[in-house]
Amino acid sequence: MAIVFVLHRFGAFVxxxxxxxxxxxxxxxxxxxxxxxxxxxxxxxxxxQVYYPGQSKYFADIKHWAxxxxxxxxxxxxxxxxxxxGIILGIVGSxxxxxxxxxxxxxxxxxxxxxxxxxxxxxxxxxxxYDKDSQTVQVGAGLVxxxxxxxxxxxxxxxxxxxxxxxGVAGFTLGGGYSWKTNQYGLTVDTVTAYELxxxxxxxxxxxxxxxxxxxxxLKGGGNNFGIVTQFTLKTFPQTRVWGGLIxxxxxxxxxxxxxxxxxxxxVTDPKASMISAFNFLLGQPGVSQLLFYDGPSPPPxxxxxxxxxxxxxxxxxxxxxxxxxxxxxxxxTAGTRGIFxxxxxxxxxxxxxxxxxxxxxxxGQKLAFKSASFISYDVEPFLPSLLTHTSSRSAYxxxxxxxxxxxxxxxxxxxxxxxxxxHDAVRASASHLTELAISEGQSLDAAPIYPNYAIFGTPLESxxxxxxxxxxxxxxxxxxxxxxxxxxxxxxxxx
Numbered sequence: 139m140a141i142v143f144v145l146h147r148f149g150a151f152v153x154x155x156x157x158x159x160x161x162x163x164x165x166x167x168x169x170x171x172x173x174x175x176x177x178x179x180x181x182x183x184x185x186x187q188v189y190y191p192g193q194s195k196y197f198a199d200i201k202h203w204a205x206x207x208x209x210x211x212x213x214x215x216x217x218x219x220x221x222x223x224g225i226i227l228g229i230v231g232s233x234x235x236x237x238x239x240x241x242x243x244x245x246x247x248x249x250x251x252x253x254x255x256x257x258x259x260x261x262x263x264x265x266x267x268y269d270k271d272s273q274t275v276q277v278g279a280g281l282v283x284x285x286x287x288x289x290x291x292x293x294x295x296x297x298x299x300x301x302x303x304x305x306g307v308a309g310f311t312l313g314g315g316y317s318w319k320t321n322q323y324g325l326t327v328d329t330v331t332a333y334e335l336x337x338x339x340x341x342x343x344x345x346x347x348x349x350x351x352x353x354x355x356x357l358k359g360g361g362n363n364f365g366i367v368t369q370f371t372l373k374t375f376p377q378t379r380v381w382g383g384l385i386x387x388x389x390x391x392x393x394x395x396x397x398x399x400x401x402x403x404x405x406v407t408d409p410k411a412s413m414i415s416a417f418n419f420l421l422g423q424p425g426v427s428q429l430l431f432y433d434g435p436s437p438p439p440x441x442x443x444x445x446x447x448x449x450x451x452x453x454x455x456x457x458x459x460x461x462x463x464x465x466x467x468x469x470x471x472t473a474g475t476r477g478i479f480x481x482x483x484x485x486x487x488x489x490x491x492x493x494x495x496x497x498x499x500x501x502x503g504q505k506l507a508f509k510s511a512s513f514i515s516y517d518v519e520p521f522l523p524s525l526l527t528h529t530s531s532r533s534a535y536x537x538x539x540x541x542x543x544x545x546x547x548x549x550x551x552x553x554x555x556x557x558x559x560x561x562h563d564a565v566r567a568s569a570s571h572l573t574e575l576a577i578s579e580g581q582s583l584d585a586a587p588i589y590p591n592y593a594i595f596g597t598p599l600e601s602x603x604x605x606x607x608x609x610x611x612x613x614x615x616x617x618x619x620x621x622x623x624x625x626x627x628x629x630x631x632x633x634x
Contacts, residue, residue, distance in 0.1 A: 174235050174256060175213035181225050185218030186262070199259035200252060202243040203304060204551075206476035206558065209249065211238065211257035218262040220368045224340030227366070230256055231338060231622035239366055239626055242282045242306015246479045246549075247595040248558075250627040251309065260308060263368050268293050274331055277370045279308040287461040296377035296460055298329045301414070301429075302469035311370055313591035314359045314535045316545060318431045318463075321409040321521055323375060324528030327358035327535075332371035335364070338622035347531060356613045359535025360603075361590060363610070363631045364617045382431040383455040383466045391448050392417070395426045396492045398444035403487040403520035410434055411441050412521070417496050419503025419514040424496060427515075429467055430455060472513050477551040478561060481592035482569040483543040485581045487518055494575050495546075498568050502550070506564060510554035517547040536587050537604035545589040546572065565594060590629055599629060608634065 171190065179188040189196040190213050199214035217223045230237045236255030245251045263278035266289035275297060277286055283300035286307060290296055298317040300310050315326025323329055333345045335357070347354045356364055387395055399415040410433035418425050430442050435457045446455070454466055484491070495516045503514040526539040536543070548569055550561045577583055588601045599607055611634030614621075624630050 172212040174229065174233055175215075178213075178215055178226055178229055178256065181229065182215070182217065182222040183219060186222040187216050187218075189214045189216070199240070199261065200257055202240075202245065202252065203470070203473050204246045204477035205474055206478070206555070207243070207245055207248055207250070207252055209238075209252040209254055209257075211253050212255060214257040214259050216259050216262050220334060220336050220342045223258070223336040223366050223368065224342060226256070226258060227336060227338055227622060228340045230625060231620060234625065236625050239308075239362055241279050241308030242304070242310075244282075244304060244306050245309055246477050247627070250595065253627065255625075258366070260366075260368070265369065266290070268295065268374065273374050274371050275374050277307055277372060279366075279368050279370070281307045283307060283310070284461065284464060287464060290374065290377070291459060291461060293374075294377055295374040297372045297374055298323050298326045301431075301464065302467040303465045304470045304473070307370065308367060310591060312357065312359070312361050312367065314533075314589060315591075316519065316521070316589070318412050319375070319433065320525050321412060322433065322528075323373075324525065325359075325533075326372075327533055328529040328531070329373040330358065330370055331373060333357050333367050334369035335367050337365040338618040338620065351532075352613055353617060355532040356534050356610055356617075358531070358533035359590065360610060360631070361534075361628045362626060363614055363623055363628070365623065377460055378433075379435050379457055380431065380433055380460050380463050381436050381455070381457050382429070382463050383453075383458070384468070385428040385430065385445065385448075385453045385455060386451045387426040387428065387448060388451050389424045391450075392424060392426060392496055393493075394448045395428065395445070396489055396496065398448065399518055399520075400487055400489040400492055401444055402442075403518075406441055407522065408438065408441060409522060411437060413442070413445070415492075415518040417492075417499045417516045417518070419499045420512075422503075422507070424500050424503070425451075427468075431463065472551045475512050475551045475553055476555065476558065476561075477549065478565055478594060479592045480548045480565045480569045480594040481589050482546045482548070482572040482576070483583065483586040483588055484546055484572075484576045485541070485543060485583070485586075487520055487544070488579060491572075491576060491579060492518065494572065498572065502564055502568055506550070506552070506557075506561065509557040509560050510552045511550070511561075512553055513549070513551040515547075515549040515551075517549065519545060519547065534603060534606055534610055535590055537606040538585065538587075541585070543583075543586045545592055547592050562594065569594075593629070597629070599631065602629060603631075607631070 202208045238253035240251040260280035263280040265278040267276040298319045412431045414429040416427040525542045615633035
């Protein structure tokens, strides 16, 4: 989750999309419709639809938050029922056709929710159905969290979901889910009570801890390895108005922000209080985007005072609705550029370590400036050490709940595709360097798992799932012995 220091928009993606799309459309028109796409169109019900290059729905389906995550597929499919997804999986599985499953489209890894084969867009799974009696909500896999918060607001309840605008429900939840409410209730996966899952064999199942505990735990952080989730049932919690928002600071105030962030990380124990310090490099200068959050109309004295007394460039902090808080972050300002996330899990944020983070942002911002870098960001996300203790249930991620590692997020954005490799190499090098620095401070990171929603492609599965990997491979062999989901992108667990 990258928080942007100055709002700005880019038009390069639109121009590139138009030019490349024209060539693709001409090529497809000469070949005619792809036979696999036609087979799908012939078999699915009227609740679903297949779209082809040249149609506006097709371009909307394949578009991603990061332009580098988009690919031109043979067709896009918008399934409208779980049964139709089963039909689609049967066709792509039997023909060994590569496919993609896109929820909100916020994945930064190329090919994780895009393909040159058949693109499945979950757009039509857009239900938000609140059940007051059970205090749960059923949420469709095609939604972004903004839509969920808006639908729940009249009921005075909320869920443990994304912290900034534009993040998709499906990928976020299937990867774990760190939230503004994590200190109080755990990760998003800790609040899931049921999954509607279309299995690789086409059957549809409601998976709960009682019905299938092994598969239920595998879906909690296991990504899209075991089928396609169409709906999540989540616990809800009472929601009042909240306090917080965005403050931006210029380079001359960074040392004060470092001290405030280190103090907050080590001393604040109120589970309703949370923050993100994003140390950025933009337009040749370092700066900070500071998000503050308190789950109540106002924080107790002293919780955020160190941040509030620092001279700021902009400030939008107030009592507001939860949805207003989430949309106050300009996280979509770099939408349409090329981009990549990565993570360096740590145990804490000392002033020395945070100064190293600032130095990394400046170093890579300057070094990559002539390779079309548009934005470099390091997002410091402290949580309480108890963040993983809110459930005793097993999950794919994190593999262990004995230690609450913190998912430091790195986000690099650029505009020129020729430099993709340089940025991928740079973000890997930076994460590795910061890990080494944390270890040199005495942090024990041998068993630290990398958060899959931030991890760059190519991250070893052992680094994500740790000691859980063998069990997940065994589960994969039971649920997907033909490895149908291996035809889709993501961190792929192979059957054992």
